[in-house]
Amino acid sequence: MSELNNNVDTARAAGTGLTMGAGRLFGVIRAVYGAIPGPLLGLILVCVVFSWLSPYFLTTRNFINIFSQVSEIGIMAAGAALVILIGGIDLSVGAVLAVSLMVNAWLYRDFGVPFVLSTLVGLGVGALVGFVNGILSTYGRIQPFVATLATMSACSGIALFVTNGGPVTGFPEWFTALATIRVAGIPLEMIILVSVYLAVAFWLNFRPTGRALYAIGGSEEVARLSGIDTQKVKILVYVIAGLLAALAGLILGARLDSAHPTAGAGDLLSVIAVVVIGGASLSGGSGGMFGTFIGLLIIGVLRNGMALLNVSPNLQPVVIGVAIIIAVMLDRRSQR
Known part of the structure; x- marks a missing residue:
């Protein structure tokens, strides 16, 4: 017993x-x-699925193609993330890309302005539109959605007007060669993309004005009472977003060797998706460049993987829309 x-x-x-x-x-x-951050888990899951479905996915050449395909979207998304971080929204990034590139090409072709100078003017146009967005949403007290919607419409119209809706071709050879230059096997546009994210991340994390963005997004009134010039910082953010959109236009123009007045028109959904999927809160105050970069890779991998699987391009926006809904639902759950 x-x-x-x-x-x-x-x-x-x-x-x-x-x-x-x-x-x-x-x-x-x-x-x-x-x-492990949620966006990173999502990226790993998507990569595992596509590597299982396609033998061409896990190759060095394919990953380089992914970065090349999303470089201009990623640069615009870096600026859009800053705007969303302060609780705003910028619907004009795609139109800014188009108008800055068209002004650049228009001055170079029709007026014989040296291309370097016309490029600087194009970048200045992007910064100017961002400045207008900032003024309208701060001193003008117009909702950022309405203000940037208005500038989006105006920029789209200007881009069509300056060349009567036609494309501009014939850029200098040294400029178009930028799209094919590789440094240690890495495309130059990929280096520019990563450099932009590193620079913005450094500013957000180690500079007082960058840290102020989180305070403004959390509570603008508290940030103002703490001594932060909220209006000045918000205008600066919109200027940076416009400047980065113009830079994205240069990369796109070098790759296509042409400027189209409708360039970037279909990128707005992808830009917003990158920021939201990357974990930025639409109410402001949270987010960062690491999450935005992961969101960019998720969008790039989804597009690339569906292309490898011969999925209709008409269905790709549907998948991205579903990804946005899931990201927003997860954001609300985390806030609760």
């Missing part, structure tokens, strides 16, 4: 040990899961 009791006690102890071991293992898994 005592032997039977000993066996029962041994079995109970073993069961208790297994339960405690399983609990510890589950705790470790949960801790690791909690330490």
